[in-house]
Amino acid sequence: MRVVVPRRMWAVHWEVMLVGLMVLVQVERCMQLRATHPMHGVVDSINENGGPYIGLVMAYPTEELALQSSAFFVPSSQIPGLTLLEEGSTLGQWDDRWCRCYLCDDWRANGITVQILLDTFEIKAIVHYGTSGSANDSLNLGDVSIPNYVAFTGSWKWKEFKSAEGILTELKFGAFNLPEKGENLLATIEFTPQQLYSVEKPMEEIFWLPIEPKLFNISTKLQDIQLQQCVNETYCLPEAPKVVYGLRGSTADIYLDNAAYREFLFKEFNVSTVDEESAAIVMTSLSNGVPCIVFRGVSDLAGGDEKLSSTSLSSLAAVNALSVAVDFIGLFGEEAVINDQ
Known part of the structure; x- marks a missing residue:
């Protein structure tokens, strides 16, 4: 499955792009890059020759494969891979200007890994995309949700x-x-709410984590994007997937497969999508004063019936979420160029 990238995308200043490519490793392997790390010189070179970057963050192999299989994934000719952590945390570059690192399999550890990304590279914004379960019956499989709030409902x-x-x-x-x-x-x-410690602000207890308004406003220009509808040559979704704005997302350290709990989250919290990463990524971004936006493709109905759950739509959902994220990056780059003029 390949993502068609509009020509206007390549007119954007790609030197401001950094991609954080996330896959699963053990929690105990997470560690911040030390000042004595032998790769420090290479990292400094990456920051000096490019940046500030946009961090593109994902969490599962399906989401990684969507990027690797896309038409806009080009490994660096100079630094195709850079190992920072024991489990092979690899950093590379996008179109000779992109990077990637690894994510841990715990929501708080996810935040630690994003913190490493922010500490290691000059990051201008975080763009997070991935798959999710739907808690909202009005969201169809393959749709992409752009929430304006996310919360950690596992505490x-x-x-x-x-x-x-x-x-x-x-x-x-x-x-x-x-x-x-x-x-x-x-x-x-x-x-229970979370304790948010952010740059030059007192600690505050917060339940709903807000998406950066400026980034969200830019994303509203993506309403007409054409998303993938067919899983393969023989199976297509009954309706063309769409981009949906302004919903709420839920994160917990569980894979939600229970209809009663799904309905509770929607009824009581107005949650439309459920995942295991978004809140940690947004909270870490907020703590560092770095703007962040989230794109979640619907791959299943959380706790859905057997007919829906028996059909794997993760790849299609990942591709659609990536497509929206890439178009957003193009608009973000164009906005930055206009503001700099």
């Missing part, structure tokens, strides 16, 4: 039976008793 605490309601929405287990609703000794769980 919560047990509450005593029949205790008073908390500040945030609670999940009452009794509401899901079968065959009928009723009291449940499991009681409830209360979702």
